[in-house]
Amino acid sequence: MSLKPYLLIVCLLALGSSPLAAQSSAVSAEASFTPSAARGYQLLTTKAYLPPDFDQQVFDELWKTWPKELRNQARDATPTVRRQLAFTRYGLVESPEHPGEGPAWGYTSDGQGGWVMNCLSCHGGQVNGNATLGLPNSNFGLETLVEDVRATKIRLGKKLTHMDMAQLGMPLGSTHGTTNSVIFGVALEAKRDADMKVIKAFNIPEMLHHDLDAPPFWNVKKKSRLYYDGLVKKHHRPLIQFVLLPRNDEKVLASWENDYRDILAWIESLESPRYPWPVESSLVEGGRTVFNQHCAKCHGTYGEKETFPEKVISLDILGTDPMRLQALNAEYREKFQHSWLANYNTTDPVWLPKGYIAPPLHGIWASAPYLHNGSVPTLWHLMHADERPKIWKRTPTGYDQQRVGLEITTPEAVPDGLLSADRRRYFDTSKTGKSSAGHRFPEELSEDEKRAVLEYLKTL
Ligand code: HEC
Numbered sequence: 044m045s046l047k048p049y050l051l052i053v054c055l056l057a058l059g060s061s062p063l064a065a066q067s068s069a070v071s072a073e074a075s076f077t078p079s080a081a082r083g084y085q086l087l088t089t090k091a092y093l094p095p096d097f098d099q100q101v102f103d104e105l106w107k108t109w110p111k112e113l114r115n116q117a118r119d120a121t122p123t124v125r126r127q128l129a130f131t132r133y134g135l136v137e138s139p140e141h142p143g144e145g146p147a148w149g150y151t152s153d154g155q156g157g158w159v160m161n162c163l164s165c166h167g168g169q170v171n172g173n174a175t176l177g178l179p180n181s182n183f184g185l186e187t188l189v190e191d192v193r194a195t196k197i198r199l200g201k202k203l204t205h206m207d208m209a210q211l212g213m214p215l216g217s218t219h220g221t222t223n224s225v226i227f228g229v230a231l232e233a234k235r236d237a238d239m240k241v242i243k244a245f246n247i248p249e250m251l252h253h254d255l256d257a258p259p260f261w262n263v264k265k266k267s268r269l270y271y272d273g274l275v276k277k278h279h280r281p282l283i284q285f286v287l288l289p290r291n292d293e294k295v296l297a298s299w300e301n302d303y304r305d306i307l308a309w310i311e312s313l314e315s316p317r318y319p320w321p322v323e324s325s326l327v328e329g330g331r332t333v334f335n336q337h338c339a340k341c342h343g344t345y346g347e348k349e350t351f352p353e354k355v356i357s358l359d360i361l362g363t364d365p366m367r368l369q370a371l372n373a374e375y376r377e378k379f380q381h382s383w384l385a386n387y388n389t390t391d392p393v394w395l396p397k398g399y400i401a402p403p404l405h406g407i408w409a410s411a412p413y414l415h416n417g418s419v420p421t422l423w424h425l426m427h428a429d430e431r432p433k434i435w436k437r438t439p440t441g442y443d444q445q446r447v448g449l450e451i452t453t454p455e456a457v458p459d460g461l462l463s464a465d466r467r468r469y470f471d472t473s474k475t476g477k478s479s480a481g482h483r484f485p486e487e488l489s490e491d492e493k494r495a496v497l498e499y500l501k502t503l
């Protein structure tokens with residue numbers, strides 16, 4: 044056994060003891076229950092489903108762990124500017140409800156100064172300076188945040204908690220904006236039986252670490268299955284995967300079912316944001332025609348007659364990075380399929396998918412970078428497979444209106460000797476799980492047609 048899985052077990056066992064029963068309020072599964080989107084948003088931003096990751100004091104002292112130059116800048120800054128520096132370093136977003144104070148948008152207050160991670164840390168991002176619900180947070184530096192939190196807790200003599208420990212056992216995300224989320228689920232589910240009872244025996248699961256860009260929430264209403272490969276039929280229970288720390292035992296999870304019905308209703312109520320800049324309207328209609336001829340068979344049609352074929356495209360045809368598909372092996376998928384999380388869906392014919400879903404493209408201008416692993420920075424690059432950068436680094440908040448997506452620089456190489464926090468700002472497509480290859484379908488278009496489709500995509 045290598046050290047890392049061992050540490051992971053130690054961490055999971057350490058968390059196994061104290062059920063969070065006091066938090067449980069809702070009574071489970073009532074046929075008469077009518078989910079409410081408003082309540083869903085309220086729950087996910089105010090109810091602590093997990094223990095806090097750190098407290099306000101730890102957050103306020105993070106800057107003391109920073110490299111010298113940044114640390115000096117923080118030392119001489121006002122508390123407001125220091126907070127901004129921290130938000131920039133970790134890719135956090137200010138909550139529009141209480142900007143400038145308390146936890147970031149992706150964290151819920153536990154009422155005692157604690158910051159509890161919530162869904163928006165990955166599923167609430169910013170584009171053109173606007174915080175947008177359901178937009179993947181393409182700046183989130185989870186691994187850097189957890190590293191600095193651990194160092195600060197050690198310095199202050201505070202207790203380490205689940206994320207600090209988990210990171211010793213597994214990587215959390217090696218590039219800003221993407222996370223190893225799927226493997227968090229694999230690790231946590233290995234401690235459960237099919238009914239979500241926490242088990243004593245623990246077989247170390249196979250863990251192929253890889254980072255993903257979260258999909259935008261506003262497309263969920265169009266889908267009948269969830270996740271990039273269509274792993275499971277859409278249902279509220281898979282959403283509960285995120286809170287599977289052993290202390291939330293099967294009774295606690297069952298008591299939260301109605302909460303997650305509400306949260307799913309909220310996700311399904313979201314609309315995509317509109318492109319805020321001028322569009323070359325003379326090209327849009329032509330772009331629509333080309334799109335409908337070449338792309339709609341996989342991505343559906345938009346406007347008056349909306350369709351969504353929800354096709355899973357086999358990897359031999361698609362050619363994008365295979366890690367996400369391979370990371371969930373047949374054994375995992377079979378167990379998942381027969382578990383409470385998948386609603387014991389034993390008759391589902393598609394439980395062993397061969398590729399990735401061709402997603403709906405609503406609000407696609409906003410959700411850069413592209414592909415499931417976030418390897419392609421703009422729509423122009425998605426349409427020009429041979430021009431995709433091997434290494435790219437985004438500017439902190441810049442938007443590229445020409446190429447539609449992230450504003451980037453394309454260095455020849457990742458500089459040597461960088462601190463890991465700086466290295467995570469470079470996307471290196473030669474690394475495992477980070478390939479930007481494949482999806483060459485737009486290559487059958489002429490340059491003019493590509494131009495028109497690009498303009499049309501802005502209007503979706
Ligand atoms: C650490 C980042 C992270 C957090 C926190 C997180 N997610 Fe996700 N979420 C992801 C990633 C990455 C995916 C893509 C996984 C895949 O498809 O393999 C995803 C996928 C999803 C999907 C499927 C969307 C689709 O189009 O198929 C839903 C629904 C979802 N998450 C809901 C939630 C909810 C609800 C929470 C909070 C309880 C949450 N997520 C917390 C990263 C996160």
Ligand code: HEC
Pocket residue numbers: 334337338339340341342355356361363364399400401402404407410412413414415416422425482484485488496
């Ligand atoms: C044979 C089916 C197929 C065709 C044809 C196709 N696509 Fe795709 N497309 C996919 C799949 C599958 C993905 C997801 C790939 C991944 O994430 O690895 C995808 C991803 C995308 C994405 C990125 C989505 C995101 O959220 O990151 C865009 C944009 C896109 N396609 C545009 C187009 C355009 C424009 C055309 C036509 C020129 C086209 N596609 C043709 C199957 C197809």
